Amino acid sequence: MTGSAPQHKPAHTKERGTQWSVRDAVIDFARRVGMTSIFANPGSTELPMFRDFPADFRYVLGLQEAVVVGMADGYAQATGNAALVNLHSAAGVGNAMGNIFTAFRNRTPLVVTAGQQARSILPFDPFLAATQATELPKPYVKWSIEPARAQDVPLAIARAYAIAMQEPRGPVFVSIPADDWDQPAERVAEREVAHVMRPDPALLERIGAVLDACERPAFVVGGAVDRADAAAEVVRLAERHAARVYVAPMTGRCSFPETHRLFAGFLPAMRERIVEMLGAHDAIFVIGAPAFTYHVEGSGPHVPPGARLCQLIDDPGVAAWTPQGIAAVGNMRLGVQDLLARAAPKARELPAPRAVAPRALPPAQGERMSVAFALQTLAEVRDPEGIVVEEAPSSRPVMQTYLPIARAGTFLTMDSGGLGYGMPAAVGVALARPGERVIALIGDGSSMYSIQAIWSAVQMRLPITFVILNNTRYAALQDFAPVFGFAPNETVQGTDLPGLDFVTIAAGMGCPGVRVSEAAELAGVLRRALNAVDVKSGPTLVEAIVA
Structure with missing residues (x-):
């Protein structure tokens, strides 16, 4: 989902000598x-x-x-x-x-x-x-x-x-x-403006020296890698240094293949947990992300004691508040290419691959299917080259385990934490990628912020499968409540969402849908929904009832 501004030849709408508005x-x-x-x-x-x-x-x-x-x-x-x-x-x-x-x-x-x-x-x-x-x-x-x-x-x-x-x-x-709009005006002159800048070579040299000298490097990647179309270069750099690769907290794009043997997982937005997860590393190179984004108050060091922190970021404002270490500012792809142009470092032994999560089991009789089972099923039936646009915050940790994204440019979510983005963003992605299938993976609470996007998808007959994970609650808030002092099983006001019927809502906007509550039926329903979506038929919706 990257690229650069297209270069179009001027197309004049007014004859020469005619007054422009x-x-x-x-x-x-x-x-x-x-x-x-x-x-x-x-x-x-x-x-x-x-x-x-x-x-x-x-x-x-x-x-x-x-x-x-x-x-x-x-x-x-x-x-x-x-x-x-x-x-x-x-x-x-x-x-x-x-x-x-x-x-x-x-x-x-x-x-x-x-x-x-x-x-x-x-x-x-x-x-x-x-x-x-x-x-x-x-x-x-x-x-x-x-x-x-x-x-x-x-x-x-x-x-x-x-x-x-x-x-x-x-x-x-x-x-x-x-x-x-009807006032006279001059045509804007032809102009070319630089959109990217190359990071300071001296700072990149210092970062390269840190990576060469360390014993146990870690990379932490963020969305700017994918935005700059630099994922392939980051993979090469990680392989060169035998570095474990983590995803930065609150990252909205895929910047490293989650099926790669060097992939080490996702960092949470908590200072102490980040330090714990990075504790085995003596050099940490953050590429295309802040170092680090936190969601709750923490204390102690920002990186493990004794570890060197380096950063390559496209935002000088972010670099300014980086708590320690070396921060180079500029385009991700140009910066990583410059690091790759250096002499190869000493060979290191590759770290052991990440442990594989156990398979999610179907539910017992009379119980709802788990989110893990639903997403594992989706992973098994979908085209891995397809695009996933996600806004299911409470399900994201499970998604990161059971729905791995293997290719840059095929995943999108919001960096902000604000709801109401995912459904319309899926429409925009499908409009930009004619003929490519898009899965919009949305929570039930999230979907109600911008559900009108279904209508736009229907009118433009876009190949989107909306998958609604319906757990009848704002689960992210209920799960997060203990961090703010709620007792176990204490009621969190305003977080239950009974009575929503997404198949009926979608039908009212012209989108066919299916509700599935039986785990044994989910694979077939998803397969039919994904296969039914093409550039002629328009979108479809699957509402999965989950625990």
Whole structure:
């Protein structure tokens, strides 16, 4: 799910000598950089943008603004290019903020535009105006502007695109008054802006020296490896150093094959547990992730005593708070290639492969199937080359054991912890990868945040299998409650979710579905659902009742 911005030849929509409008200049620039899919939910202040809608553009309708941004995020991550989003003014941006926050944490390049009331009535606090429009999405956009003049809108869009694409990538925001679109403007000049930078060679040399001199290295990989299309290089570097490879906490992509003999598992977002799991290593190289992301308060050292910490990250802000060691900033692929260009280190004995988890057993008579059994079954029947988009937080540790991801670019989840991302992101991924099958693995609670995404998948006849793990509760909160002092078996208020029927909900949006509660039936149901999905039939849904 990686790549770089496509290079398009300029396609002029106006004859030479004809006066350009703001709309003409924006559409022309968007076409040149490949932003020809507009993810949107319409509002009155956006309507002027879409008059004379160009035939080579695509309007992707979401039924709520969070769905719009989630679809755009999945699409941008799958194409490697910024996606263009159009929202309504204050209310629309407010509805979208949860997934804008997720896009910021995912480092997803989005150019988010929002309608604003006409400039002529802004002094009178008009209906549907956004007061201090540029402040609303902060701090979860890289840059935010409402251009001072209508004529400045095309250049603002061009600058926004460049900032969104520069590493670390992320969303940007442009507020556009409704009466700007028909004003005269100049075509944006041809321009090339660097999106990546090479890490400091001197720092990479020091990191390489640490790796050469250590005895028991560990790599910790994060999502920036996959974003930079550097997974193959990281595998080569790990094999060269015979390093065990862990996945950083809260990582939203697959950056190392989980079936590789050097793969060592997933680090939790807890300081003491990270130190414990890395305790056997004397050098720790974190690639494409913070060192480290924590979810709960901890104490003690950040790395095992005596271990050297090195980091390669694309975000200077993250490097600034890295607690110790050496932090090099720049593009993952360029940095790892430079490390591979060094002389090979002394040969090391490969560490023993990770222990294989025992098979999950079917349930006893009268009991619900376990999540482990359900995901083991899904792993056995799915195409391992297919794409999985996941948002089932309580099931993620089980998924990491029983549904291994073997190839970079085939897994996506949210880095933020915010719900309502997975279902629309699956729609965006399927839209970006025509003909490829996508599995959206979603928890029952998570699905209800953006379930309108099913409608968009139906309308575009996308090959998605929605697999809903229904345990009738917000299980992540119930499982996490003891960390905050809840007694065993103490009731956690607001976490039970009885009475949801996802097959009926999906049918109401035109998506066929099957509910399965018998473990013996699950493999057949999943196999039929996966085989039924193609570019002609559209999506389907399987609701699995789990313990």
